[in-house]
Amino acid sequence: MIGIGVVGIGMVAGIHVRALQDLSDIAEVRGVYSRNPARLDEFCKKWNLPVAGSLEDLLGRDDIDVVLVLTPPNARREIVAAAAAAGKHILLEKPLERDSAAAQELVDIASAAGVTLGVVFQNRFREASLKLQSLIESGELGALSIAQVNVPWWRPQTYYDEPGRGTYERDGGGVMINQAIHTLDLLQVYTGPVSEVMALMGTSSIHKMEAEDFVSAGVRFESGALGSIVATTAAYPGGPETIELGFEKASAHLGAGVLTVSHHDGRTETFGEQTGTGGGADPMAFPHDWHTSNQRDFLEAVRDGRQPIVTGAEALKVHRLIDALTLSSREKRAVTLSEVGTDE
Known part of the structure; x- marks a missing residue:
């Protein structure tokens, strides 16, 4: 049985706990820590979980193998460094950190300590998402020509009234790093690496916030395919994010947990079931099943000594x-991905 320690009890913590309850065959939560003692006691009573008196107590326990970190991005480095030094494997809620340089530092810390670092990108584990990946890898759809991403989400102003939310200091940005990041991650699973972008981003009149609530961009992929990205949290009442891909032999539309493949020979195939995605006023309006699959993959990777699907x-x-x-919008020019680092 893999012992789990949870650090952070924010908005998404309940989803993770429900997912872990479904994994009682492989894991057990043995301690939960938060810097807010009153909220921590309330949370642990609600879910019948043990309270950890301090981060040091949690990381010092021999019966805890994995630390699930659910704090805001700006609180990550100290926790990851301490967990890695204690020899604990680490599963981080997205994003890794506030920008790629800080994210790279967390990856380096875990690597130097020899511990496994995973990230929660649960959309990869939807039935329809996995089916599309399988079809692409089989070559059945042919070469990719175009890719279009649309994230027409809604968040009321009360969402951004929480201290720190939508700021660069705490979150690292707005709609891109908090909401669209899931779809942008999934996009590159299907398309391969991006080579160049040209973007416009900003804050609409709908919201009072520091970071962006709208982004529109043209994209060129290393494969030669072309694409577009539009993402916002100012599109009332909010709708499901979609990825539309045009291939040599078919087109694919992925949205709300459903994949529709339209073949050039006239056949149409549909996979998956429609679900909520959290695109409206309630950010938690989605099932926890995908988190369960994401967590299971990570826990089995730790148990079996392999890398999880989503590594740091x-x-x-x-x-x-x-x-x-972000750089493209700020400097009003096309930006190559080599300007912000490589994947090597």
């Missing part, structure tokens, strides 16, 4: 894409 190094790809989009 793998997550650096989407961080570099976001950094390139």
Whole structure:
């Protein structure tokens, strides 16, 4: 049985706990820590979980093998460094950190300590997402020509009224690193690496916040395919994020947990089931099943001595894409991904 320590009890913590409850065959939560004692006691009573008196107590326990970190991005480095020094494997809620340089530092810390570092990108584990990946890898759809991403989400102003939310200091940005990051991560699973972007981003009149709530970009992929990205949290009432891909032999539309493949020979195939995605006023309006699959993959990787599907190094790809989009908008020019680092 793999012992789990949880650090942080923010908005997404309940989803993770439900997912871990489904994994009682392989893991057990043995301690939860938060810097807010009152909220921690309330949370642990609700979920019937043991309280850890301090981070040091949690990391000092021999029966804890994995630390699940659910804190805001700006609180990550100290926790990751301490966990790695204690020999604990680490699963981080996205994003890794606030930018790719800070994210790279976390990857390096874990690597130097010889511990496994994984990241929660649960959308990769949806049935329809996995099916599309399988079809692409089989070659059945042919070469990719175009890719279009649309994230038409909604967040009311009350969402951004929480101290630190939508700021560069705490979160590292707005819609890109907090919401669209899942879709941008999944995009590159299907398309391969991005080579160049040209972006416009900013804050609409809908929100009062420091970072962006809108981004639009043109994208060139290393394969030669072309694409576009539009993402916002100002699109009331909010809708499901979509990825549309045009291939040599078919087109694919992925959205709300459903994949539709339209073949050039006239056949149409549909896979998956429609679900909520958290694109509206309730950010938690989605099932926890994908988190369960993401966690299971990580825990089995730790048990079996292999790398998980989403490693820290793998997550650096989407961080570099976001950094390139940000730089392009700021400097009003096309930016190559080599300007913000490589995946080597």
